[in-house]
Amino acid sequence: MPSYAVIGASRGIGLEYVRQLASRSDTVVFAVVRNPAGSTHLNAAATGLKNVHIFPGDVVDYDSLERAAKQVSEVTGGKLDYLIHNAANVDVNTAYKGFDDYANMEELDTAFISAYKVNSLGPIHAITAFLPLLRASDTKKIVVIGSGACDPSSSRALRLPNIVAYAMTKAAALLATTKFAFKLQDEGFVVITLCPGMVDCSATAGADSAALADKLNEFSATVKKNTGLEVTRQTPEESVTAQLKVIDGLQASHNGLFLKHTGGEYFPRRSEA
Template identity: 45%
Template sequence: MPSYAIIGGSRGIGLEFVRQLALNEENTVFVTVRNKDKSTHLRATVAQLPHKNVRILQADVVDKQAIKNAATELGRLSGGGLDILIYNAARLEFDNLLRGPGDYDNDEELDEEFIQSFKVNVLGPIHIVNNFLPLLRKGSAKKIIILGSEGGERSFVQHVHISGLGAYGVTKAAEHMVATKYAVALENEGFTVVSVSPGFVDVSGTNSEPLSEGDASKFNDLVVQHFAAFPNAGTLLTPEQAVKRLLLDINNIGPAESGTFRPYPEFDTNKR
């Protein structure tokens, strides 16, 4: 019975991972959220699933003790092992997400956003992997998947001319390196550690709050900019489409792919 841990599954892509994986009664799905009581989309989704194979754990990825507690609880519930870890948590606060390094009102605001993004997007996966690694070592698949982004890849940023997404892009680039470091560290143990891109996904259906008019306009401009740079890429993906592709890839990859960043195929600048 394969076991999965989805880190950050209260909404968006993480929620869709939970839904699709839980539809297979052979899977056991553990999902972490910052706050169980406020995870209304997740609780509603789990209530409608045909099988009772989802376990919800509370753990903010910037709370080191909560991470330790979640890993301990998962080990107790799973019998001590875990097959696949998927780190989906990311800082996506729209008040700051679209800003470039020169777009902040003052140095303090800039520092705060970059530091908070670093805590979630870089230190978060490090603390998660360190605490869940003993469980993964006892699993059969030994796969660590980090949800990355082309926004952290230099060739993509240059091709699309993205000056915004400053804190997000810089910390996603560092997050890709985190995956590579663990791939090297664990290569002799048969692990597969990769960062993967879901593509450009419309997650507005489970947003915690609607975008302001200004943010919505800026986001739409960014969408247009992306697809103008890749005219054959089509349109925004639904979470269902993105996760279906990702799960196929996750099932097929092995140690030979460890350490790589796996872009959304239509956004792969090496194929231009």
């Protein structure tokens, strides 16, 4: 029975991963969330499902992830096949800020350090905490959900000066994931970063739903104005269906790559030395 841990599964893309993986009758899914009682969408989706386990874990608190790994281990007998690290700070009130949107440099520093802890150190904490379980499986797949926002060529093409802390800290996560890929390659691991594309998660954003929908409209309008391009916004269901096709098809040759939800490489530079 394949086992999956989804880190940051309360809402949005992580929640949809839990939904789709749980619908596969032969899987067991571990939803790791920082506030199980407050994860209303997840609790509703998991009601009556025997193959979904919800465990507490905050990616900035390494000990909490070690405790979550221990709880997973007790269910699986010490193994985990797939780690899907989804958690990130995509808060509509902070993630879209530009350098001038902070009151002063102290506020900027605080916001960047907070984003770094969640978005950059979070995947390192999760991979490290679950590594003993992943090593005990023959599958050995680690997927960190990345973002095109970390790609300088996207910023250039879209002429986007904002989304600074989020983009910079997701760039650090991409490098961390790449380093893990080569640290673990000789053990048979496949470690990738996977970009979900543009996904409208406003339906599960609670009190931020309307603000997030407005922000996505504003972002699409900016892209259209700067480039003439229409932004294709997917539902979480569409994106995760595509992402799972990529994950289901992972091969050793994918180790270390940054892939798109459509399956191709985000940076088509593998052949450049």
